[in-house]
Amino acid sequence: MDDRTDRPDPDALLRQTEKLTGTRQRGHLKIFLGAAPGVGKTFEMLTVAHQMARDGSDVVVGLVETHDRPETAALLEGLESVPRRAVPYRGQVLWEMDLDAILARHPRIVLVDELAHTNVPGSRHPKRWMDVEELLEAGIDVLSTVNIQHLESLNDVVASITHVRVRETVPDIVLNRADEIELIDLTPTDLLQRMRDGKIYAPQTAGRAILHYFSPGNLTALRELALRQTAQQVDAQLVDHMKANAIAGPWAAGERIMVCLTLQDRDASLLRYAKRLADRFHAPWIVLHVETNRDIGNDARAGMAARMHLAQSMGAETVTIPGQDVAADALAYARTHNVTQIIAGRPTPLPWLDWVFPWAWRSTTGQLIQSDGQIPIHVVRAASDDEAELGAARPRAKRSIGPFLSGSGIIAMALGVAMALRQGLAVNNVSLVFLTGILWVAVANGLWPSLWASVLAMLCFNFFFLPPLYTFTIVAPDNVVALVFFSATSVIASHLGARVRSQAVVARHRAEITEALYQFSRKLAGIVTMDELLWTTCHQIATMLDMNAVILLPGGDALHVTASYIPGEALGPSDLAAATWAWRHDRTAGRDSDNLPGARRLFVPLRTGHGPVAVIGLDADRSGPLLDPEQQRLLDALGDQAAVAIERITLAEDLDRARLHAETEKLRGALLTSISHDLRTPLASILGAASSLDSYDALLSAGDRHDLITTIRDEAERLNRFVANLLDMTRLEAGGLAPRKEQVDVGEVVGSALARAARMLVRHTVTLQIDRDLPLLLLDDVLLEQALFNLLDNAAKYTPPGTRIEIDVARADGRLHICLRDEGPGLPVQDPDRVFSKFARLHAADRSRPGTGLGLAIARGFIEAMGGTIGAGNRHGRSGAEFMISFPLTEEKAP
Amino acid sequence: MSDPCVLIVDDEPAIRRLLRTSLGAQSWRTMEAETGTSGLEQARQGRADIMLLDLGLPDMDGMEVIRRLRGGGSSLPIVVLSVREDERGKVAALELGADDYVTKPFSMAELVARLRTALRHGLQKEGTTPVFTSGDLSVDLVRRHIFRDGQEIRLSPREWDIMRLLVQHAGRVLTHRHILGQLWGAGGDVQQLRVYIRQIRQKLEADPERPAHIVTETGIGYRLVVTDP
Structure with missing residues (x-):
């Protein structure tokens, strides 16, 4: 990696472009930064807001704390404010910023005071700066204020200056991403004067504040911090600009800082130190955690997760890699990622353990220092008052007593075996029996039970086997040596056994997970429906x-x-x-x-x-x-x-x-063609005949003329039927069909339908059989006649001339049936009912008959609208179709 | 020459009846076919002088009828009956070898005129009359003279080529592609052709905006109208 080339740095270009163009989508954030309360941030922000409002910008006050300062309150006049939201909390009512109201109002610019504020529990975001993030994401420009002591990475430093630890912090990344930072600077003397004048706090509070927080020394230090922070920000922007424009500059190239975070590093000072270092070098920084099989325990993990989260909020890249040897893995990572400086926590609180039991206790930091001479390593000591800060971080072992009891039991068994063998066994060999037991405990129950077992075994060995027997005293010097070695051996055995166990546990666990993931992916590959997929995933x-x-x-x-x-x-x-x-x-x-x-x-x-x-x-x-x-x-x-x-x-x-859409489109196309064909064919005949009569009247014989006139009349009727069908279908589709029911004699309606269809049926024989004494039915005669007419029209079209059409009207099973049979070729065997679907002809690609295939669909629509049913089938015993209309007779009793 | 015989291929009985009556009254003889298959069969018997073909047939597409007929080497003139929206179908039919088309609904006089033109072309394929006259227009293909109202009109060579092509097929529609293919080979585009046609109209037509001689068949091509003097 060489940053010294003259090529513009793509990352820097991207950042600049985001800043230039991204502001369209993301709002513009301007932060008024102060060294201490009372320097006039809010005042300045409001002044700027007034200026913007005067320039015609849409400025709205989201939330401004006046702290009862009259000058500030006066400035709120004349600016539109979004009312705050009342949040009940523990019997009190707190007034919080109404984020949703602001988002709904969607002003061009919104004022949000005190970026570091912690929201009432139950709010959408725990911190106000997160609210601001959301406002920015919504494309609203935000003006906000913050004091330097609230900056996350300066938390330690500020605490060490003022002896007050600030709980409300803002991640550095928020400030780094701010488009503009304006430092509101006031000299300590002026600030103190303002304070004494009561312009900041009420006089009695002010007195206390001056004594503690607002000492001139504190204020000077805070002011320096604020100045430096602003300078750094300006510097970073300059560097971005220079990199983007390929200006060769003096920035430190290629520095990469890595924090090696272990479970022992329970405080955040390590991270804050790294952040400051990274800022100074303008270097990216990584927080690496090597997760080993020893890192078991949910509390420890949660603590680590919290610290990683903190690191991210300070702008670090966080990486967790699984590994066995933390130091070796961390160094390997550092080398492959061009890390130039490593930061590690101070070794364990008991450094001598490193030297006594190097294989067991030596800290990661110790190993890091010893194993590599290439990369400089910073060792940072924990700040003691930091302990409570990441409360969840402390791994408090909640061990169950079970493994210890089982360990004790195993040692008791070993004692029993040793007692049984004591006659034939040299005293020194008895220790082997105990060692076996300890190893067993280590493998079965882990480190601490096995250490416990070691102590028990040592005591038993001494008490029962080393003379003088049944006392804890040892007389012979060689027995002392034996006991010492036994103790050492048992501790080592415990440790090794436990390690083997935990490795096995972890390996099994990983294998199970891998297997499960593999099975899952195989399962997913075979799933084709969304429901099944979601359920399986769940x-x-x-x-x-x-x-x-x-x-x-x-x-x-x-x-x-x-x-x-x-x-x-x-x-x-x-x-x-x-x-x-x-x-x-x-x-x-x-x-x-x-x-x-x-x-x-x-x-x-x-x-x-x-x-x-x-x-x-x-x-x-x-x-x-x-x-x-x-x-x-x-x-x-x-x-x-x-x-x-x-x-x-x-x-x-x-x-x-x-695909369905394409299919529908195709159908629509076919429908259009068909309708245009059905409308135009009669029109063509009519126009042709009419123009023929017009142009060649002299040439036509009387018979020709009659022929042409007949053509005109027939085709006009056909056109009329077709248009009526289309209108009926439209009415059905629109759902606007309301049958006008009255008492109807079905036989009469059948008769009138036949009369209407007579011209179409001149070449067919129609037989009609109607039961006598049929009751009147509550029906719409117009709809029924049209339905029957459509059936007859259909029969006329699809049956050869000369065949017979039978119509039966009869009552059976409490219903009235109208049955229409023909002697044509019949209906498709597999699905006779399909003839009722709209444009059934289109699907069949059948163009040999006139008509769109609407007639039967309309018939069904009408019959069903009147509460009847219609079905179709083929006749038994001979070819031909059979249509059956049926109505319930219950209407009979109607008055 | 005996009365010409029209083979009507249409599945609509009403249309067939109308054509039979109307054409019969003007002493055309008619033959009828309800399907493409039967139409092809009757055409092969050779008694028909011209075919009037509906594009929507129950058993096969009208295009297929043209394709098979021309594929079999027949030069029987074909006039296609089609609906207005189907410009692509018309172009395809013309390119497959149909001689002309009539849009439904049609007036009988127009249909008869088209049938006559197509028939005349069928008879004249070998030699063209050296002098073409239509209304106030007269074109001498041999001497390369063109007169409107007795006044000679000068055309550029390319304009003349287009004009000659239109005269050779007077009364018939020529598709854009056909004209381009004849005059430019593969290289021409319709836009170019439109420019030339406009130039010819400026010289030829009394009112170039409402041409009486070279009419536009939208979406298809151009036609030189034949009016009896």
């Missing part, structure tokens, strides 16, 4: 991580639970809000996260290269962090596989939809 995640899982997929505007481990699980409003947030922002939200932590579940977006495809929600009944780093990795692996599978199936579904 189940797999739930069982592998031992928690409940739900999967949400977008549908319409909102997310919906599409699969859950516990069937039928529904999300509460807060969970749904968190899930939606996670989906929209493509980031983790909910429990244990920075966004909407009040939710019961943790929501993780499943994403592919094309963005999120689903959101998975996790929860467990246990308290404490939901996921340790290993589970996090596992979830990532499972999630990636699932996301790809979901995308695959979504694509397949899209493809199907596209």
Whole structure:
């Protein structure tokens, strides 16, 4: 890597471009930075806001703390304010910034005071700077204020200056990403004067404050910090500019700083030191954690996760790699990643252990220092008052007593065996019996039980076997030597045995996970439906991580639970809000996260290269962090596989939809052709005949003329029928068909339908049989006649001339049946009912008959609209189709 | 020459009846076919002088009928009956070897005129009349003279080529592709052709915006109208 080339640095270019163009999408953040409260940040911010408002910008006050300072309050006049939100908390009502109201108002610029503020529990984000992030993401420009003591990386330094540890911190990355930082500078003397004048705090508070926090020394130191921070920021911008424009500069090239973080480094001072160092060198920094099989215990893992998170918020790249030998693996990583400086925590609090038991106790830092002379190593000592800060960090062993009892039992057994063998066995060999027991305990129960067993064995050995017997005293010097060696051997044996055990445990665990992942991916590959895929994913995640899982997929505007481990699980409003947030922002939200932590579940977006495809929600009944780093990795692996599978199936579904769409388009095209054909053919005949009569009247005989006129009339009627059909179909489709029912004599309607169809049926024989004494039915006679007419029209078209059409009207089984039989070729055997589907002819690619195939569909629509049924089939015993209309007779009793 | 015989290939009985009556009244003889297969069969018998072909047939596409007929070496003139929207179908039919088309619904006089033109072409394929006259226009293909109202009009060589092609196929529609293929080989484009046609119209037509001689068949090509003087 050589940064000294004259080529513009792509990263720097990107950063600049983001700053120049990205501001369109992302809001512009301007921070007013002060060294201490009271320097006039808010005042300045409001002044700027007024200026902007005067220039015509849409400026809104999201939240400004006046601290009862009259000058500041006066400046609020004339600016639009978004009302604060009342949040009840422990019997009090707190007034917080209303993030949603601001987002809804969507001003061009919003003022948000005190970036470091911690929100009331239950807010969407725990910290105000996260609210600001969301505002920026929504494309709103933000003006904000912050004091230097709130900057995360300066936390230690400020604490050491002022002896007050600030709890509310802002990650450095927020400041680094700010587009503009304006330092509000006031000399300590002026500030103190203002304070004495009561312009900052009420007089009595001011007195106390001057004594403690606002001592001139403190203020000078804080002011220097603020100045330096601003200078650094300006410097970074300059460096970006120079790199982007390929200006050869004096910046330190190629520095890379790596923090080797172990479970022993429980405080954050290591990270803050690294951050400051990295800033000074303008160097990227990495925080590396080598996870070994010794790192067992959820508390320890949670603590590590918290520190890694902190490191990320300070701008570090965090890396966790699995390994055995922390020092060797960390060095290997450092070498392959061109790390130039390593930072490690101070060795264990008992350094002598390094020398006494180097194989067991030597700290990682010690090994680091000894094993490599190439990379400079900084050793940082923990700040003692930091212990409480990352409270979850302290690994407190919650050991069950079971392994110790079983260890004791094994030693008791060893004692028994030794007692039984004491006659034939030299005293020194008895120790071998105990050693076997200790090894057994080590392999079965781990390190601490086996150390406990070593102590027990030592005591037993002394008490029962070393003369004088049954006392803990030892007389013979060689027995002292024997006991000492026995002790040493047993400790070593414990350690080795335990290590073998934990390695085996870890190896088995890893193998199981690998196997499970492999099985999962094979399962996914075979799945073709979305439901099955989601359920399998849900189940797999739930069982592998031992928690409940739900999967949400977008549908319409909102997310919906599409699969859950516990069937039928529904999300509460807060969970749904968190899930939606996670989906929209493509980031983790909910429990244990920075966004909407009040939710019961943790929501993780499943994403592919094309963005999120689903959101998975996790929860467990246990308290404490939901996921340790290993589970996090596992979830990532499972999630990636699932996301790809979901995308695959979504694509397949899209493809199907596209195919269906193409099919529909084809059908539409065919329909258009068909309708245009059906409309135009009669028109062509009519126009042709009319123009023929017009042009060649003299040439036509009387018969010719009659022929042409008949053509015109027949075709006009045909056209009329077709248009009527189209209109009827439209009415049916639109759902606007309301039958006008009245008492109807069905026989009469059949008769009138026949009369209407007479001209079409001149070449057919029609027989009609109607039961006598049929009751009147409550029907719409117009619809019924049209339905019958369409059936007759159909029969006329599809049966050869000269054949017979039979119509029977009869009552049976409490219903009235109208049966129409013909002697034509009949209907398709496999699915006679299909003739009723719209455009049935189109599907059959049958163009030999006129008509679009709407007639029967309309008949069915009309009959069903009147509460009847219609079916079709083939006649038994001879060829021909049979249509059966049937109405219930219950209407009979109607008045 | 005896009365010409039209083979009507259409599945619509109403249309067939109309054509039979109307053409019969003008002493055309008619033959009828309901399907493409039967149409091809009757055409091969050789009694028909011209075929009137509907493109939508129950058993095969009208295109297929043209393809088979021309594939079999027949030069029977074909006039296609088609609906208006189907420009691509018309072009395809013309390129397959149909002589002309009539859009449904049609007026009988127009249909008869088209049938006559196509028939005349069928008879004249070998030699062209040296002097073409239509309305106020007269074109002498041999001497390369062109007159409107007795006034000679000068055309550029390329314009003359187009004009000659139109005259040779007077009364018939020529597709863009056909004209381009004849005059430019593979290299021409429709835009170029449009420019030439406009130039010819400027010289030829009384009102170039509403041409009376070279009419545009939108989406298909151009036609030189034949009007009896």
